[in-house]
Amino acid sequence: MDSAALEPSLYTVKAVFILDNDGNRLLSKYYDPELYPSMKEQKNFEMNVFNKTHKADNEISFLEGMTIVYKSSIDLFFYVAGSAQENELMLMAVLNCLFESLSQMLRKNVEKRTLLDNMDGVFLVVDEIIDGGVILESDPQQVIEKVNYRADDNPLSEQSVAQHITEKLALTSNVLQSAKEQIKWSILK
């Protein structure tokens, strides 16, 4: 644990990842290109972190020279990693924001199935919280507003409705299209 002072910088977060309860990656973002450049190293690291953390819900740990804060929910594990000198509470703020945002977006069903069903929303939430390692937003309310994503509770029924609507739309636009074509031809003549 090096005691060297931290170079003042906005680059706070080194990595964020969400794992399932077998330690498999659902989403990972690495923001420091020098940290585990290859996929294999990243997955090794994640597995290592998972093995050391999944048994006890301890909130914070120090592994492979990095401070790691984490949180679990049903069958999911959320991790935020920063340098050894990083302010632990800043990392905690990021983790809390991530968790709260997802919890709101998924209507408190923070579990693997719902998460996978709404993966697009999850990607957008992470994108709004951290940009290239810089904390972009730390207030879950703001994140939800910016993402403006509605999770579907009942994917099947809504999908069918949506399909129905799109078909309708397609019909109308087809009609419009053909009408346009006709007009165009009539002008050209």
Place this chain on the structure above:
Amino acid sequence: MFVSKARIFNETPINPRRCLHILTKIIYLLNQGEHFGTTEATEAFFAMTRLFQSNDQTLRRMCYLTIKEMANISEDVIIVTSSLTKDMTGKEDVYRGPAIRALCRITDTTMLQAIERYMKQAIVDKVPSVSSSALVSSLHMVKMSFDVVKRWVNEAQEAASSDNIMVQYHALGLLYHLRKNDRLAVTKMLNKFTKSGLKSPFAYCMMIRIASKLLEETEGGHDSPLFDFIESCLRNKHEMVVYEAASAIVHMPNCTARELAPAVSVLQLFCSSPKAALRYAAVRTLNKVAMKHPSAVTACNLDLENLITDSNRSIATLAITTLLKTGSESSVDRLMKQISSFVSEISDEFKVVVVQAISALCQKYPRKHSVMMNFLSNMLRDDGGFEYKRAIVDCIISIIEENPESKETGLAHLCEFIEDCEHTVLATKILHLLGKEGPRTPTPSKYIRFIFNRVVLESEAVRAAAVSALAKFGAQNDDLLPSVLVLMKRCMMDSDDEVRDRATFYMNVLQQKQKALNAAYIFNGLSVSVPGLEKSLHQYTLEPSEKPFDMKTVPLATAPITEQKTEIAPVATSKLPEKLAPSRQDIYQEQLAAIPEFKGLGPLFKSSEPVQLTEAETEYVVRCIKHTFANHMIFQFDCTNTLNDQLLQRVLVQMEPSEAYEVLNYVPAPSLPYSQPSSCYSLVRLPEDDPTAVSCTFSCTMKYLVRDCDPNTGEPDDDGYDDEYVLEDLEVTVADHIQKVLKPNFGAAWDEIGDDNEKEETFALATVRTLDEAVNNIISFLGMQPCERSDKVPENKNSHVLFLAGVFRGGHDVLVRARLALADGVTMQVTVRSTDENVVDVILASVG
């Protein structure tokens, strides 16, 4: 497969649901590590661009994400520039921020000019998400195009006064990155923000970091307003800021206990927080304080006691190790028991922390070494990675060195460890130690079995190290010699070249049964610099000559690393590969050899540490490095011009020697522009007729041609004028003629040189009050290497013997034995032995 799916993008009309599904899949698979070929990726990317026609919000946002994810794997990503530019300046606020971030991700330096106008507008946009996105993206682009982004400093300044906390934070971060090389501007910025006050806790943390960096750089006293600012943050309402401030104060160099007190007391409060992260942060920082100021932390002992049963083992470990540093000797046993109960549950990183704490403890309470040794040997048996084992081994070695009575137990534990050790580095290190310490123990024979087992069972490197260790036993213990010779014979049939070579070599040396040979070839190895030896040998093969290769022409290794105390490397940096960097002296050798005037001086013998010849804050800063050769010295003057309206040319330092030294040549620095250091040199011949004239004082004057110039452009005037600047005097002392050399076995080396040129004299050091002071004075005066750890004076003793070894200019070994006795002052009896008579005289003369 993706391409076929991506075809759905081409369907008319666009089905946002299905397209969204596919984009999500693509991003998900990329995130899982699925590999995309360039063509495949490019095709999918191009298909995706069509989705910009849809107005589905989530779909559009996912397009941005896809662009960012694919920026590196697809070709021609810049075709989306216009679509993104449109979104970034459009009416839909939801799109604008993310579009800026995607656009900056695919923009390169050449294209940046085209979007500069939009970026400037975006930075000062009243929508916070737009402004934040623009600021953060600018920050990312600073690395790529500093000059362009620097032009946006005014906009960033305006954004910094925004009401939105995140915009404030991002603006501050960007401003700092743009100005960090300009200390004055940073100071101004800090002053402004500390006065106006910020709302964002993140921004406060950033300011604290900037302030403490400034304090460190300017070496500002703790009465400076910066320190006051940091201290005031201890009363901030956000825990994050309070902690950052406390941590900053704790990390400041040379903080007094009184200045630390407020920081320590907020950390103490955090220790009882319900939040694990906060407790962790607090105890980790207290642990750091305890290293330097154990007494400052004693007030927290009660709170720390409560944490040693914390369910988070990291917190418990840190609490215990902190208590070990601050607590009394009586609590050690209890704490050690506590920590052994869960040491197997904690991560390697924390095990190393525990070992470090033990190491520190052993120095503080030497009497506890048996408890510690027991604990360490148990830890050594557990599973663990290399770093962890190395820390334990280093710790045991340092205990052995500090406490002679623990030597046998320690060596026994280490012997047991190498019986089953997978780390070659550690095995060789331990074998080396066994070779050094084993022969001097009462029963050396018991180590032979452990060492020889290695020869039978291990890899080449370990076998070779084992052979060297065996040889040392044979050389030192006559009754073991016959058995060692038998074992050596066995090693001469090894399958590896290096092992065979070593065995044959040692076999032959040992059979001579001569003390001097043993000393020269077995105990005290070569002390030359390895790159230097390589270069000299190469040079020798290039110029065939009748003369045999002379080892004395090889530059000596500057810093003998072996017996110096091994600091346990910090965990965070230990991942870096250890490179064999050329030593400082090798670099100088190279630089000097490149100057034609200095041809034919022979190899560089020694380079001194830089000596300042000016005050710190003067117009010109000059420091000198003394390079010693066989019969010459080169003075290298590193000059820096701190005036931005002057250009100096033909800079040289004129030297007036006080003794018979002769200045042969000056090599001026052709030009010395503002703040770009440059070197000039002076070559001096040492007096040949009087070999004892080793010390001399030079009065130095810097002479140069000044040309005034425009501070902004650096354009100089056509005419210049000569000027000069008087520097401080430069001293050459005996230490400049002696290179430090470590003799691991001083006694053997002492006998090897013999008493042909021995001289002895007694001196009274009236001004010195303690033995420690005397030892340090002698070492720094003579510039020789203390051997056998004789630089450490045991406590409560009235006499001490100091062993020093070195090589005098010209390659003459010189050894000094100084017996010190403490009475009213310190009385010193110095015995000098050397291969050259003059050298003995020089040393005695200079001491007197």
